Amino acid sequence: MASNHSETTAAEVNNGAETTKPTSHSSSRSLTIRNPPYTYLHLILLTSTLSSSSQPPVDILTARTYLTSALSQYLGLTGTAIPIDFLKVEGGSLWIRVPREDEVALVGALSQWVGKDGDVSWRVKAKGEWLGSVVAGNGDHLFEP
Amino acid sequence: MFGFPELKTSSSRANVSTGSLAKYVDPQQPPSKKKPYSVILNQPFNHTVQLQLPEALYDSIWSDVADKLPSVQYSRVIMPLSTLLEGEFFNLYIKTGNILMLSEGRPGIDDKYSLKDGVLRLDLAKEIYERCGLVGKVIQGGGRKHVKSRYAVEINLRLPSMLHGKKGFERIVWAFKNVLNSSRTWLFHDFEAALDSKVERPIAKHYPVTHICSPHLATSQAVLVPNLAHPHCTSSHDEFEHWSLETYEWLSLVAGGSPRVLREDTVDPFLSRYQVPDANAEKSLNLVTLTWVGLIPASWIRALFMLLSAKFPRLESHVGVHCFFALSDYAFKTASNSEMGGYTILCLADDPDSNGADADIVETQASKTTSHLESCYILWELMA
Structure with a gap:
């Protein structure tokens, strides 16, 4: 009896799925995302022009070391616990993602930091909650000759 | 803990909406009211347009689309505001023709001017506004309330009253001659430039640097693809929100050329x-990513989107592989207060393979679904 009952419910569920299937894509729905989970930053490593004539490329491990150094200097051990995900490293540029709550701490740590006896420092080129906008920039370079 | 200001809510948000694409769109009467077309047209000053699509799809449709796609060009020119009201420039570009112009400057900090459909918008600091003698509206600043620090003046130069010799017009001429008289760098797009390229246009007097926007092509080899079919309408709100955040992030990572999405990434x-x-x-x-950079008008983006979507549902041969394209567009900020900063439209062919859970149900309908493939879109509107 019990097994029979479960069979009918299973059939009903299956039936339900079949009827909702054709409308699944044609129907429209919308929502607003507030408070996205991450902040994305585009950072540039600045090196003093005295030590090297051209900007040397930065590799991912060096970048990680510099960021950890900046965070531990500013916030101590708690600063190093901020999770940073490296999305792309290219030349002197770096695209990273941090939880949105840690953005203020990270930007604060980066802006006060100089490493290697004042030879290197970070600059925040762009930041935002939407990675596409951070990658695309603000278009200001088009005005420059 | 450290006394940082708490980020409870973020000012940035995204509206995500889904819907189905019209099966047929008349190229002579392009839609303007319906989403996603309304969103495309709502964003007049664009600096970056990105198109992402699988290489197989790119190979089969792009040469055709590129043939039909009108070329787009823009110029960089240095001139003062008063030039807009001078003789030929005023008659040919503003009264009879149509141009799009945007001046340099940081929104909300510097004075910024823009011209669109004959409407000139001046975003001015309080001191300049009070000196120039034009009537404008207060711009609500983000920070302190009841402090009027910036004003926006909007002048429709196509009104019949906007003629040399009329009183209101002479007031504008005076302001441009005596107050707003500095030379600025502008980006300039002429909607009728292609029609008569041989005749010298009035802009030539100001020595413009003209660029033709051609796409920059980048191919990402062996990209891992998430489940692009969006959750059913029966799924929960959270599930859909999660899916839209993750998919947007993935599309942006591919567009940015990040190695994190590659299969070989270790x-x-x-x-x-x-x-x-x-x-x-x-x-x-x-995946192929095409990027156009420049001052790109919304009408061109709509033309691109229409060409792609017209090709798109007729791809019976591609059923079974992932069939999608994503068009992203990022705009210049023209005001400091929150406005749309960009959007992404992801178009999917309704692919029966992607819904593995109901595979047997779909199989019985497979013959029907291939005969009338319905494509749907997911639209992210980003507010910064």
Whole structure:
């Protein structure tokens, strides 16, 4: 009896799925995302022009070391616990993602930091909650000759 | 804990909406009221347009689309505001023709001017506004209330009263001659430039530097693809929100050329914990990203979108592989207060393979679904 009952419910569920299937894509729905989970930053490593004539490329491990150094200097051990995900490293540029709550701490740590006896420092080129906008920039370079 | 200002809510948000694309769109009467077309037209000053699609789809449709796609060009020119009201420039570009212009300057900090459909918008600081003698509206600043620090003046130069000799017009001429008289760098787009390229246009007097926007092509080999079919309408709100956040992030990573989405990527989790959601290692795709940079008008983007979507539902041969394209567009900020900063439209062919759970049900309907493939879109509108 019990097994029979479960069979009918299973059939009903299956039936339900079949009827909702054709409308699944044609129907429209919308929502607003507030408070996205991450902040994305585009950072540039600045090196003093005295030590090297051209900007040397930065590799991912060096970048990680510099960021950890900046965070531990500013916030101590708690600063190093901020999770940073490296999305792309290219030349002197770096695209990273941090939880949105840690953005203020990270930007604060980066802006006060100089490493290697004042030879290197970070600059925040762009930041935002939407990675596409951070990658695309603000278009200001088009005005420059 | 450290006394940082708490970020409880973020000012940035995204509206995500889904819907189905019209099966047929008349090229003579392009839609303007319906989403996603309304969103495209709502964003007049664009600096970056990105198109992402699988390499197989690119190979089969792009040469055709590129043939029909009108070329787009823009110029960089240095001139003062008063030039807008001078003789030929005023008659040919503003009264009879149509141009799009945007001046340099940081929104909300510097004075910024823009011209669109004959309406000139001046975003001015209080001191300048009070000196120039034109009537404008207060711009609500983000910070302190009841402090009027910036004003926006909007002048429709196509009104019949906007003629040399009329009183209101002479007032504008005076302001441009005596107050707003500095030379600025402008980006300039002429909607009728292609029609008569041989005749010298009035802009030539100001020595413009003209660029033709041609796409920059980048191919990402063997990209892991998440489940692009969006959750059913029966699924929960949270599930849909999760899916839209992850998919947008993935599309942006591919557009930015990040190695994290590649199949061969072997980064240590200490450096990045990003993982492609629901990735299947055997299913990887080569993706092509085309990027246009310049002052790009909305009408051109709509033309591109219409060409792509017209090609799109007729791709019976591609059923079974991932069939999609994503068009992203990022705009210049023209005001400091929150406005749309960009959007992404992801178009999907309703692919029966992607819904593995109901495979047997779909199989019985397979013959029907291939005969009238319905494509749907997911639209992200980003507010910064």
